[in-house]
Amino acid sequence: MKKAFTLLFLLFSYHLSAQINIRVLDGNSNSPLENVRVKAEGHPLTSTDSEGEISIQETNTIAISFALEGYEKVEKTFGPGNHELSLQPSIYNLSAVTVSAFESERPILEQSASISVVNERDLSRFNETSIVNSFNTKPGIRIEERAPASYRISIRGSSLRAPFGVRNVKVYWNEVPFTSPDGTTALNLLDLTNIRTAEVIKGPSGSIYGAGNGGVINLASKADPNGGRVSTDFSAGSFGMSRYRIGLSQQVAQGGFDAAFVQQKSDGYREQSAMDRKVFQLGGYFPVSNKQEIRTQLLISDLNYQIPGGLNADQVAEDPTQARPGSVEQNSSIFQQSVFASFAHLYNFSEKINNNTVVYLNTNDFENPFNLDYKKELGFGFGGRTKFTFDTDLGGKELRIIAGGEYQTSYTDAQNFGNRGGVADTIRFADKLRATQGFLFQQAEWQGTEKLLITLGLSENFSSFEIDRLVDAAGGDLGVQKRSFDPIVVPRLAFNYLLNPSSSLFTSISSGFSPPTIDEVRTNEGSLNLDLEAEKGLNTEIGYRMGKDRLNIEATAFYFQLKQTITTYTNEQGVVLFRNAGATDQKGIEASIDYALIQNNNAFLRDLKIGTAFTGHYFKFKDYQKRDNDYSGNDLTGVSPNTLVSRLDFRTAPGIYLNFTHQFSDEIPLNDANTVYQNSYNLVNLRFGWAKWLGKSWELEAFGGVDNLLNESYSLGNDLNPFGGRYYQPAPTRNWYGGIKVAFNY
Missing domain, CATH: 2.170.130.10 (TonB-dependent receptor, plug domain)
Known part of the structure; x- marks a missing residue:
């Protein structure tokens, strides 16, 4: 009897130790969350109960994902035992991002x-x-x-x-x-x-990312597959718009893959503004061991879009939907097919040292019939980036050292022809082009005190291009011309100070540079402007962040000084040319506030959120002399001094939602002389719909919306300093759309 009791006790204890128990809470209120959809590796979909609890029979550590409307999706690994998990409302709290x-x-x-x-x-x-x-x-x-x-x-x-x-x-x-x-x-x-x-x-980020004074955009596609998912959606709207997508995500062992195909078409608001794009993406994730993982990406894109061209003020008043004269007859448009493939490898040498290396290869087939000529380019390129991260300490304080490099090169066969009714005619000039850029970067992050983080970064950059002119019908020089830019060192010094767990101050001073592109040196009429210099700038900024409960606040003030500024102008033939134009003085303020008025997963009105973002860009030409005209002190061309965006979102228990956005844009100078401006405008966009999980596997959403609700006349992108006053690219008037999304999770 005693042995039987002991055996039952051991079996009961084993049962408890072979179970993962998780309680899911709201990240702000710490209240339990019911009906959170939970997908555990190797287990069917399930959901939390009224106490926010879920139990999974498992003896190993596994990956588990959590999803609930109004909250950020989370995926973490859990082993047997009792755990708690907080989900953050989708307004996102800065202290948790x-x-x-x-x-x-x-x-x-x-x-x-x-x-x-x-x-x-x-x-x-x-x-x-x-x-x-x-x-x-x-x-x-x-x-x-x-x-x-x-x-x-x-x-x-x-x-x-x-x-x-x-x-x-x-x-x-x-x-x-x-x-x-x-x-x-x-x-x-x-x-x-x-x-x-x-x-x-x-702002300039060259200490880590190389050339570019504007900044950096890091895009990411889908997360790692967990379980299986098939999804599709379709939408249609004004001006012949239609979009169809189908996607598949499948977990395979510890890794998996995701694939998607999408086609989008539109007739366009204006004449000669149709678009057709087909994109296929295949991504793979393969954890080789606890120390290393491999990721792959394949992107195949086929793009065709028409170019309506700029209009002058009289043409806009007559008919804003018309194309620039000649654009239809010459079939002004772009045809581009591209393949982009990448391979990434992450290796953890230890808990404190790792390396992440990515390499890529791409091909590009490009044709551009234009009003004035016909351009064809066929090219390929390759490159990669590697970084080592090493965590140690200095003087008993945490020290993180990051070091690596990036290299890219491309080869292009480029030909420019005459354009006869949208067909390539007599060749004008032909070149073999090569562009190369690379840099090494180092960065040290030292936790000087519990609240103070000091960052010092530095990169050494080089770039060059080579133009081998094979044909020049105008009788210009043939042969190879090269331009190499002197190695440029780009430093950055930055500080972050935590005022408390939910707010911080930061400041930085960084330099940047941006060499001219081949398209700026080799222009469409065949000239080579090898004297263009790289832009160089110095940026100083200070900012504040606060993320607490339902409120997020961010504010930044900056001062950017740019020398050898590259600006555009258009000759009498309508060809865009480039030149260095002295210096600019750029002061600005950027601020945003987001607040969740209501965040209650148990009420009829689940979410009610408001937000606003203000941009104040007060940019001037500091030293700009063009022939006999001195534009020093003028406002920087193409920049709105004040922009204000306001948002309101709500979501109800039945799944009905609404997103309202209002954007005010101040008047924009369209030429260096500041004699022509685009008028200020108010843009209102609205989306509404119904989204709901049906059972534990099906997701369904039906939606509709309207863009430019106030039917404003404006340009979402003007031509700057054009010949003939062709400043304006009229944007669509009031337009509607609607669609449906369906997904099955298994």
């Missing part, structure tokens, strides 16, 4: 830089056809879309030298350099389904 800016994964309250986080909730507040609206809710950031899929990014006024495309901003996608070695970024090759979150570092 961790970012990886400057290659140092720390809570944002400990970061000594101005950083904006764009999360999944931000991306899904709008029509999900582009990144424009979600990024533009953040202070200091402006993304313009002159035509569907024709993006231009301005972080603290950095788009002055970008008449088209993305320049002067470094972009990474899943930690892989996505910006080409010539300094341009084909951001329009990505669909919103390829972006899950984004961290935007504002």
Whole structure:
């Protein structure tokens, strides 16, 4: 009898030790959360009870994910025993958010830089056809879309030298350099389904990321697969817009893969502004052991969009939907097919030393019939980035040392032809192009006291390009011309001081540089401007952050001095040219406040949140002489001095939600002389819908919305200093959209 009792006791004890017990709580109120969907590796979907508790029979440590409407998704590993987990409301509390800016994964309250986080909730507040609206809710950031899929990014006024495309901003996608070695970024090759979150570092960040005075955008796609998921969605809207997506995520052993295909089409608001984009992404995650993991990404993108061109004021008044004369006849448009593949390897030598290395290869087939010419480019590139992280101590205080390097190179066969009715005609000039950039970086982070973190970073940069002119019908010189920029050292010194567990002060001083791109040196009429110098700047900023309970506050003041500023102008043939224009003086204030008025998962009105973001950019030309004109003291071209964005979101127990956004943009100078401005405007966007889990496996959402509710006349991206007064790229008037999403989790 005694032996039987002992055996039963041992079996009961084993049963308890083979069980994972988790209690899930609200991160603000510490109250239990019911109906949290829980997916454990190797177990079926389940959910928490009224006490927020869940039990899983398991003897090993496993990965478990948690999801509940209105809260950030979480995935963590748990072993047998009793545990508690707090879910953060999706307003995100700054004291709980961790970012990886400057290659140092720390809570944002400990970061000594101005950083904006764009999360999944931000991306899904709008029509999900582009990144424009979600990024533009953040202070200091402006993304313009002159035509569907024709993006231009301005972080603290950095788009002055970008008449088209993305320049002067470094972009990474899943930690892989996505910006080409010539300094341009084909951001329009990505669909919103390829972006899950984004961290935007504002201001020069060359001590870690190399060239670019505007800042850095770190994009990330889907999280690691957990279980299985099949999803699809469809949406349609005004001006012939349609978007279809299908996705699959599957866990395989400890890793897995996710795949997605999406096609988006639009006839466009204006004549000659149609767009068609197809994107396929396949990502793999393979934990080899406790010490190492491998990640792979494949992106195939096929993009075709038309270019309507700029209009003058009379043409806008006559018919804002018309294209620039000649754009239709010449089929002004872009055709671009690209393949981007990457391989990443993380190795933990020990608890204190690790290495993360990524390499990539990409190909690019590009055609651009334009009003004045026809351009064809065929190229490929490769590169990589590696970093070592070493945690130790100095004087009994924590010391983290980060060191690594980045290298990129690209080869392009580029040809420019005449354009005869949208067909390539006689060749004008042809070149073989090579662009190379690389840098080494080192950074030390020392926890001087319990509250003070000191960061010192430094990079050594080099870049060059080579233009081998094979054909020049105008009789110009043939042969190889090279331009190498002197090695540039870029330092950064920063401090972060924790006032208390929920607030901090930070300050930094950093230098930056940005060499001209090949497109700025080699222009469309065939000239080579090898005398263009790299921009160089010095940025000083100070900021404050506070994240407590339902309230987040961020505020930053900065002063950026830029020399050898590259600006644009247009010749009589309409070709955009570039020149160094002295210096600029850029002072600014950026602030945001987010507050959750209601956060109650047991009430009818589950969430009620408000937020506002203010951008004050007071930028001047400090020293700018152009021929006989002195523009010193004028406002910087293309920059709105004041922008204010306000948001209101609510969600109810039945699943009905509404997202309201209002954006005010001050008047914008459109030429260096400050004689022409775009008028200020108010842009109102609204999205509403119903989203609900049906059982434990199915997710369903139906949604609709309206953009430009007030039917404002404005341009979301003007042409600066154009010939013939063609400043304006009219944006769509009031337009509607709607759609449905379905997902099955297994």
